Amino acid sequence: MTALLSVEGLAAGYGGALAVRGLDFAVAEGSIAVLVGANGAGKTTTVQVIAGALRPSGGTVRFAGEAVTGRDCPVMVERGVTLVPEGRLIFSRMTVEENLKMGAINRRAARNLGRNLERVFTLFPRLAQRRHQFGGSMSGGEQQMLAIARGLMAEPRLMILDEPSLGLAPKIVAEMFGLIRQLNVEGITILLVEQNVRQSLQLADQAFVIEKGRVVLSGDGPTLLDEPFVRTAFLGL
Amino acid sequence: MARTLLVVVLALLLFAALATLPLFLKAFYIRVGLSIFLSAGFAVCWWLLAGFTAYYSFGHTAFVGVGAFAAALTLRAVAAAAPGLQLAAGLLAGLVTAAVIAAAIAWPILRLRGHYFTIAMLAVALVLGEAVSAFPVFGGSAGLSLPNIAPSGMRVEAFFYWLALALLAIVMAIAWIISRSRLGYGLAAIREDEDAAQMLGVPTTRFKVVAFVLSGGLTGALGAVYALNLGYITTDSVFRGSLSLEMIVNSLVGGMGSLLGPVIGAAIMTGVTKLVLADLLEYHLAITGLLIVAVVLVAPDGVAGLWRRTRR
Amino acid sequence: MITLLQTLVNGVLYGGILSIAAVGFSLIFGVMNVINLAHGIFVIGGAYGALVAWSTLGIDPLASIPPLMLIAFILGWLCQRLVIQPAVQRGNPVAALLVTFGFTLVALNLLTVAFSSSVRSISPSYSFINLRLGDVSFDLVRLVAFACGLLLIGGLGSFLRFSRWGRIIRATALSELGARLCGVDARAVYALTFAVGSAFAAASGVLIGMMLPFTPAEEVTWTVYAFIVVTLGGVGSLGGAMLGGVLLGLVSALTQTYLGGVFTNMVMFLILLGTLLLRPNGILGSAFKASR
Known part of the structure; x- marks a missing residue:
């Protein structure tokens, strides 16, 4: 399988301090890839660079065979990269439907707005019920679903999810991991950033452990689950 | 330690050199120097609050106005006293009244942050200005005149030149001492992250109030x-929005990062206005405006910041 | 009793004008978090634009609103792209405010050179007509200006509520990063917002020019009034701007009638200060921006 996304020698950070330096990894088309690492390891910085929200200070990002380093968000969304950000960043004082419409503002997805709305509402019946309610008035789990649904409206080839399970009840987390698998089966390549290491590694075709801005360990999910380092550092075993 | 001594000695030498200038200069240039010292003094006072804590006051002209009217009314009461005494009384009245007013509004107003503090200070200045002109006791709408307190035999402009220079030196010394004190470090912590500073045990409210009252009183x-230099004041001349703006502009043009910034900014802006633009009165505003835009875009950390950057 | 009624009517009519004169400022503040000191100059610029159209071409001030809005839109767009956006990118919140001040000085200077600093007014044929309803009289001009103001605010409200770009503007105000990740070019949104805000400022200037005499230096007044209206009603909310405007208009009219003209400004500024201290987010809070 060829790599849909590859990152080589990436360096990036906010205001002088580099959170990421010399990061390399590649995500195969059609797979579920997981980035795990402690707080402050540089995961969020990495995915923000890939999505075009943050300009890197070095390295290259390739998507579908083309160098896209430092391209802006609108370009990346148009190409098919969508980031569902940490903290969701839904539009709290806009209705669910308006939020979803915002997800489809790129030219490619705008053409299929009606069809995609229907698809998303079938996938998330809760959102269909709350269609005219303010996004901010819903529960945390529903807001996370809205954030993912908004991402889907952009018709991504690669969907990046940054800490989607943060602050959610275990039952909802399980539901969400099921959903991620389903999206992957439907053909969307997934890059998942998670602190919920056990559940996400069980899901992963490829996994990368990041420490201090570099990949220190990689392999498929189940293999990494047996790694002594992963067991002591993340699973508390 | 040796470096501190060096800074003090150099500063004293510089001020001494500046103090001798009136002996050689023409009256016009002495007045330019006087304007620079006054606006530099105002800018440093404003910077005492904004530079340390990032609380940007938009209404410091309130304290200029209060100080001016307090001095004028006090001088009226002590008209019979010796000029030296009158000067001391006027200065003290300006200092104390402004400080008292600052202290009176400090607690409620310093609860506000960001733009809200900025706007609230604008409102304070507007309210005080309107009050001074609405109530006849202050004589604000008709104006008040002040006596000439320059010692006889001394040129008036030279006298005010020295007076303004001395006050600038005092204000700068106070700011410098604060920047090296516990208060200064606490204020810097407030600037970086007020909530974090509070959690680390910085008495944020008390420190902010101290900085605010000092800033207001000195202003x-x-x-x-x-006011003494003007000789005649009205609400419009001392409660003037453009005075507040000049303090901000001078500090930003010079650079907010250090105490020298506001002084450099005042020297540049006032110097350019008085010397270069004196013959271009009609387009004076436009050129000042372009200068402000240019400085913000080309030298975001001010002229002092630009200098630091090129040295690196 | 009649005095009170008349005062209330005057207050509401004046308040409508204050509202429309503040919506542009409110939009820019709410979406971009920039205090636009150039607001008043766009207002006064609109008044002078209408004056030129009326005195040289004989165009009715109301008819000059659309073309003047277009001109202000373009000027606002350029001003944002060339001057304000670069300052915003410096990251210093005061940098943006300062460049709007610099821009104001330049514009004020040009206006003064072009029109002198003397007082001007626009008086179309219907300016001196008075309507009576019982014992209460209405200035026709004020009534027309009030209606136009409501129409404009309604138009802006529908644009923000129902149009695609309106939605994008609101989303960007709520979460800039969230909007960018949807593929929004935030810089384009800010330019559009500033342009729309400027256009509405100019439109309000035409209405003001029909009712009140003006000079270039009046720009300060309108920036300050916009400040007060927005602080009273809440940043970035059109309903807030309307409520704030009407309240301020009532306060101004009541003070003038019962305390005297010297106190109107003082009372207005006191209300600004009081609102800030008691309810810093305004009476209605913010419609599409979480409080900062």
């Missing part, structure tokens, strides 16, 4: 000098 003292 009031300078306001008294400003």
Whole structure:
């Protein structure tokens, strides 16, 4: 399988301090890839660079065979990269439907707005019920679903999810991991950033452990689950 | 330690050199120097609050106005006293009244942050200005005149030149001492992250109030000098939005990062206005405006910041 | 009783004008978090634009609103792209405010050179007509200006509520990063917002020019009034701007009638200060921006 996304020698950070330096990894088309690492390891910085929200200070990002380093968000969304950000960043004082419409503002997805709305509402019946309610008035789990649904409206080839399970009840987390698998089966390549290491590694075709801005360990999910380092550092075993 | 001594000695030498200038200069240039010192003094006073804590006041002219009117009314009461005594009384009145008013509004107003503090200070200045012109006791709408307190035999402009220079030196010394004190470090912590500072045990409210009252009081003292130099004040001349703006502009043009910034900014802006633009009165505003835009875009950390950057 | 009624009517009519004169400022503040000191100059610029159209071409001030809005839109767009956006990118919140001040000085200077600093007014044929309803009299001009103001605010409200770009503007105000990740070019949104805000400022200037005499230096007044209206009603909310405007208009009219003209400004500024201290987010809070 060829790599849909590859990152080589990436360096990036906010205001002088580099959170990421010399990061390399590649995500195969059609797979579920997981980035795990402690707080402050540089995961969020990495995915923000890939999505075009943050300009890197070095390295290259390739998507579908083309160098896209430092391209802006609108370009990346148009190409098919969508980031569902940490903290969701839904539009709290806009209705669910308006939020979803915002997800489809790129030219490619705008053409299929009606069809995609229907698809998303079938996938998330809760959102269909709350269609005219303010996004901010819903529960945390529903807001996370809205954030993912908004991402889907952009018709991504690669969907990046940054800490989607943060602050959610275990039952909802399980539901969400099921959903991620389903999206992957439907053909969307997934890059998942998670602190919920056990559940996400069980899901992963490829996994990368990041420490201090570099990949220190990689392999498929189940293999990494047996790694002594992963067991002591993340699973508390 | 040796470096501190060096800074003090150099500063003293510089001020001494500046103090001798009136002996050689023409009256016009002495007045330019006087304007620079006054606006530099105002800018440093404003910077005492904004530079340390990032609380950007938009209404410091309130303290200029209060200081000016307090001085004028006090001088009226002590008209019979010796000129030296009158000067001391006026300065003290300006300082104390402005400081008292600052202290009175400090607690409620310093609860506000960001733009809200900025706007609230604008409102304070507007309310005080309107009050001074609405109530006849202050004589604000008709104006008040102040006596000439320059010692006989001394040129008036030279006298005010020295007075303004001395006050500038005092204000800068106070700011410098604060920047090296516990208060200064606490204020810097507030600037970086007020909530974090509070959690680390910085008494944020008390520190902010101290900085605010000092800033306001010193502005009031300078306001008294400003009024004495004008000789005749009205609401419009001392409660003037453009005075507040000049303090901000001078500090930003010079650079917010250090105490020298506001002084450099005042020297540049006032110097350019008085010397270069004196013959271009009609387009004076436009050129000032372009200068502000250019500085913000080309030298975001001010002229002092630009200098630091090129040295690196 | 009649005095009170008349005062209330005057207050509401004046308040409508204050509202429309503040919506542009409110939009820019709410979406971009920039205090636009150039607001008043766009207002006064609109008044002078209408004056030129009326005195040289004989165009009715109301008819000059659309073309003047277009001109202000373009000027606002350029001003944002060339001057304000670069300052915003410096990251210093005061940098943006300062460049709007610099821009104001330049514009004020040009206006003064072009029109002198003397007082001007626009008086179309219907300016001196008075309507009576019982014992209460209405200035026709004020009534027309009030209606136009409501129409404009309604138009802006529908644009923000129902149009695609309106939605994008609101989303960007709520979460800039969230909007960018949807593929929004935030810089384009800010330019559009500033342009729309400027256009509405100019439109309000035409209405003001029909009712009140003006000079270039009046720009300060309108920036300050916009400040007060927005602080009273809440940043970035059109309903807030309307409520704030009407309240301020009532306060101004009541003070003038019962306390005297010297106190109107003082009372207005006191209300600004009081609102800030008691309810810093305004009476209605913010419609599409979480409080900062």
